[in-house]
Amino acid sequence: MVLSRFWLVIFISSIVFVIFSLFSGQNYTIDHVLNGKKDDPILISEKYIDQIPAFIKDSINTSEEKTFIINRDTLNADTTYVYKNKTVKIFSGVQKSDGLLPTCKSTLLDLILPLMAYLAFFCGLMELLIISGVSEKLAKVLSPVFVKVFPSVPKNHPSISYMTLNFAANFLGLDSAATPFGLKAMESLQTINPEKDKASDAQIMFMCLHASGLTLIATSIIGYRAAANSANPADVMLPCIITSFIGTIAAFLIVGARQKINFKSASLLMGLMVLIAAIVGLLMYVNHLDLIGKNYFTTNLSALILIGIIVATLIFSFVKEKKFTEANTTVYEAFVTGANNGVKTGVTIFPYVLGMLVAISLFRNSGLFEIISNGLGFVFSNMGVNKEIVDALPVALLRPFSSAGSRGFLIDSMNTFGADSLTGRLSSIFQCSAESTFYVIAVYFGSVNIKNTRYALGTMLLVDVICVITAIFVASWFF
Template sequence: MAVIVIVLNRIWVAFVLVGFAATLAQTMQGDLQLFSRVLTGLFDTAKTGFDIAIGLVGVMSLWLGVMKIGEKGGLIQRFGRLVAPFFRRVFPDIPPGHPASGSIVMNVSANMLGLDNAATPLGLKAMRELQEINPHKDTASNPMIMFLVLNTAGITLIPTSVIAIRQSMAVQQGLVGFNAADIFLPTLLSTFISFCAGLVAVAAWQRINLLSGPVLAFFAGFAALMGGLYAWLAPMPPETMAQMIGLLGSGIIVSIIVLFVGVAALRGVDVYESFVEGAKEGFGVAVQIIPYLIAMLVAISIFRTSGCMGYLVDGIRSVVIALGLNADFVPALPVGLMKTLSGSGARGLMVDVMTTYGVDSFQGKLAAIIQGSTETTFYVLAVYFGSVNITKTRYAVACGLIADFVGLIGAILVGYLFYHGG
């Protein structure tokens, strides 16, 4: 954990100091208004960060309230039992019936549903239980590594916080009738790519046979679903495809809400009180984001207003063009590079891309897909391993980075597939 804090601190300081040096150099060359623009940008960005976080309160409260209803109604637990056979095959070293299996399933299920607040305690509980069967207490065991890599590269069914931020920014940008859930399908596909990369990397290292019934059924089912959806969407013009993706995303999310409420009511759950209980957690989550979001946004503001972000993006764009590739994705690329180190840093860069290019632009959508498709690898590894005093992580970092890199490439390709008009 300490290493992650040090790295993030250095990145933050570098943004500020490099931006200041560039501003000073340009001022000495005659741009006497640049410091004023940097200061104005700082104030505007701090206000933007606060406004986004306040908008996030409502959506996070709504979703965590709904998820609490699903938990009380038993549907989330049933979902966990549904995916349990798959996880039994990819964790062969966990004894049958060991409580770690249940905690792993519930943690992954919570992550898939976008319940970061609930997923972390379950993940820490799973790590403690895995440590009980770990013969070398300072060294990561095979199940620990598989669990953490799948956790960082896990499939996200509903990217709740990203949808909330997009909706809040759409209001600020005056977009009427904007559907913030239109990234649902692309994000789902991107997370599946990252998940598969992480799973295959660890399985190859641990010599786990993935050619088993539950695993093949999982891959075949998902591939068939994605293939069917693509066959349906592919003939459509880009504008119609975007509308259909938005309709599908919103329709599924609303259906989940209605299903959770209906089943819980039928089982005699006090739905209203359950919703309020979960919504209180959502308020706390959203408020906790404010200082981290504003901290990153102000540093990025200095770096961008001074022109350094432009120099960095232009340099990467020149390399991409020299390779003969389309470079429209380049402005969103820093989000993926930062996501490996810091979720709050990547969130700040995503907001910066949406502010610069527009929340409904290709770059804005791609940044949202990247942000919603992977976890913060180094942070998760540091927190989870640190919670059980693991100092020898073996190949966990390598497999996590493989999943991140493949997931980033996958997100870019998916973004072009669904949203790029060219």
């Protein structure tokens, strides 16, 4: 219900603001909101050639392309004058994201189809894990901890192994694997959900822990920083881990208090201590490496672990081939069956993702997001907050809405202020330490047709705020 109302508020307020901007003269056209593409120049005015300054008119007349470009502001896109059909069109600035119709197309072609391919592959592997008995063994090993965190989940339930794989994939920065494992976990949890259209306590806990974004190897962030010529691309690893870990603990405590979980459980405390020990141990190992060693380690660890999971699954399936025979199938046929289920899941979540991304597209292109972002920046500046921190806030504000959008702000901030500036580093931590909340909710709850998300959205947004505040303190402390 909350998600539905929030979606309506974003959609309707964006449309109203677009129409108001058109009739108030703030926008010359709103075609870019519907048909424009990201980074396209925006048409701001149209004049007869006699109405423009003489030096621009002369330059257009002497230009073979009948265009003239003015470098008005080095921080913004050039202002371009294009003469065609007796009028001069004036463009300035670039579009922040795709318009409504291109978003519909890109959601299918650039997001859903690749996601369906990942789902098909990893759901095929998970079918092998199920039939071979690996998932059952994994659930038995981890049940003592998981039944404390998820009291409503029966001991040795298959969802435990799926959630474990999802957390592990997120932990190692394996985004392509994390989503299929997570969707399989939601489907498994849905089988024990007494109210099928309402999120269960276990599903909310899983979603909030997933969205807190605990990451150990921020492979993509390191890659962006390296591309931006950072002297030490991996120097944000520790701040990212600390920030995302605090976000995860906050999510657990907030949801746990709501669900009255026993925080004093010995098995729960032991599991937490093991996790902390693993993080500290790996950090100590990475810390003693030189720059090349860090880059080599962070680049290869996640990939090697993913390959290891795939190889181990196939080998174990081959060893337990009798179980596939007992199930009247073969290893390959079981993989195909699982892959087919993954494709069906992708088709199911498409409308949910489309609806959310179209609303976000309207929100960004309407100008509302920019007004809110600038307003918050003005408030924080007048409160005495460091300008370098204020310059990084657009990444934090956009992250819950769009990973691609916040990534664009991240790259822009590093190009503008420098990858090793406080702004560049803080933007990297913002990008790494939280999830795209609205996208995640649309995908995961949409995959099992849950309409009432209860307090999941509010909790996830609160965790996002906690991660932002923590990132600012951690970045200021480290850098």
